[in-house]
Amino acid sequence: MINDIGIVDTKKIIATVAETYSLDLSNLALTALKRRILKVLNDYNYTSVVDFVHKIETDPRLFEKYLSDGMVDTTEMFRDPSFWRDLRDIHLPELIKTFNNIKVHIPGISSGDEVYSLMILLKEAKLTNRVSVTVSSLSQLRLDALKAGAQYDFRKMENSDANYKRFNEAAELSNYYKTENNKVIMDASLVDSVEIIKGSYLKDLDLSGFHLVIYPNRMIYFNSTLQDKVVEKLVDSLVVGGLLCVGVKENIEGAVSAKKLLCLNTNEKIYKKRTA
Amino acid sequence: MEDYKAIIIGGSAGSFQVVTRIISSLPKNFPLPVFLCLHRLKQVRSGFVEALSIKSSLPICEPNDKDSIKPGMIYLAPANYHMYIELGNKFSLSTEEPVNHSRPSIDLSFISAAYNYKRKLVGIILSGANKDGAIGLKKVKENGGLTIIQDPNESQVSTMPNACLQIMKVDHVFTTNEIIRFINKLA
Numbered sequence: 001m002i003n004d005i006g007i008v009d010t011k012k013i014i015a016t017v018a019e020t021y022s023l024d025l026s027n028l029a030l031t032a033l034k035r036r037i038l039k040v041l042n043d044y045n046y047t048s049v050v051d052f053v054h055k056i057e058t059d060p061r062l063f064e065k066y067l068s069d070g071m072v073d074t075t076e077m078f079r080d081p082s083f084w085r086d087l088r089d090i091h092l093p094e095l096i097k098t099f100n101n102i103k104v105h106i107p108g109i110s111s112g113d114e115v116y117s118l119m120i121l122l123k124e125a126k127l128t129n130r131v132s133v134t135v136s137s138l139s140q141l142r143l144d145a146l147k148a149g150a151q152y153d154f155r156k157m158e159n160s161d162a163n164y165k166r167f168n169e170a171a172e173l174s175n176y177y178k179t180e181n182n183k184v185i186m187d188a189s190l191v192d193s194v195e196i197i198k199g200s201y202l203k204d205l206d207l208s209g210f211h212l213v214i215y216p217n218r219m220i221y222f223n224s225t226l227q228d229k230v231v232e233k234l235v236d237s238l239v240v241g242g243l244l245c246v247g248v249k250e251n252i253e254g255a256v257s258a259k260k261l262l263c264l265n266t267n268e269k270i271y272k273k274r275t276a
Numbered sequence: 277m278e279d280y281k282a283i284i285i286g287g288s289a290g291s292f293q294v295v296t297r298i299i300s301s302l303p304k305n306f307p308l309p310v311f312l313c314l315h316r317l318k319q320v321r322s323g324f325v326e327a328l329s330i331k332s333s334l335p336i337c338e339p340n341d342k343d344s345i346k347p348g349m350i351y352l353a354p355a356n357y358h359m360y361i362e363l364g365n366k367f368s369l370s371t372e373e374p375v376n377h378s379r380p381s382i383d384l385s386f387i388s389a390a391y392n393y394k395r396k397l398v399g400i401i402l403s404g405a406n407k408d409g410a411i412g413l414k415k416v417k418e419n420g421g422l423t424i425i426q427d428p429n430e431s432q433v434s435t436m437p438n439a440c441l442q443i444m445k446v447d448h449v450f451t452t453n454e455i456i457r458f459i460n461k462l463a
Contacts, residue, residue: 030362031388080321249338
């Protein structure tokens, strides 16, 4: 087991990924990136970084797996239940009142926790026919997994179940999943209508016209330079009056494009695009 | 005395009173940042800072991601995030999987602080019911920092300080009063 990875090795891996796949990891927050690399190294039983770098260079299919496995899973649906409650009770109704039909984007999905949370919310609020949902990810594996019904370790469902209770105390999250061999499998029909797009919303995708972008706890893995670019891209993808939701402990107010935003909900970090 | 730049404190069950006593002893002009990584309920976001603030003369906050670290502030790891100290004197937060069933994980906060402050860091592990923090404190030591545990005989739950003793040689085994006296000498 490798316990630690130094800055030299980290930079070597970043350079290799950039050269081989034109994928830039250099603007990721360093501590978390190092931990993700360590996780992949140890999950695949590497004993040296040199072997790992060689595999990245020579095996694109394996690299795709590393990329998918290296992504951060919060493995938690309805994280910050008060956010989902406010979305359901205040912000979605207002958006629908203003725009009638709305388009939602959840960029950069990993385990799809927010996608399932949102689709359950929409179903319960009987809003499925008023709201169309698009999700995007760099990882085809993750998109495929989402459509097949997100899977969770049964022992780790405790948090999601507790979160959901705080979101809707009248029901149980287990109404939406089945349990098989210690695995929880979400009801895939929830995401039937979800449009999936493979690619980087930053680089490959030209997305616009959204009324709501849900993007919690992704930019915490970026440095300020990348966060700035991403905020700009996401703000551009919104219509005026549209909302950007980030994680409750994220601060995007230093970003250049933040001047186009108005903070609607300080506790839940929900921002409204006030100008083009 | 070594010119320390930061103090990091980890604790779990039985540590709340000790933390309160330590931070209430610190003078208004205390020159170092103090990081608190305490196990707490995942779903409860509010209340903890307020409870700790009652007796503190220093301001206490839960940092946002990318906030700058300022001297004389007490920073509490927010609920359901790991809290890292990054190069460039900033925080970063993470929703990576819990470690030792904990998010925030004391080990992860300590490891990142050890990496960034090296020998300029004081690491303190208090009472607690699991072994989170031991590996982190060991990293503080390996990076040249100073390591302290609350005396297991005084700790309400001694598992956490004892876990440190099992894997490393700590610099000081202190009672709460001794911890308070030591930290105040850094002012």
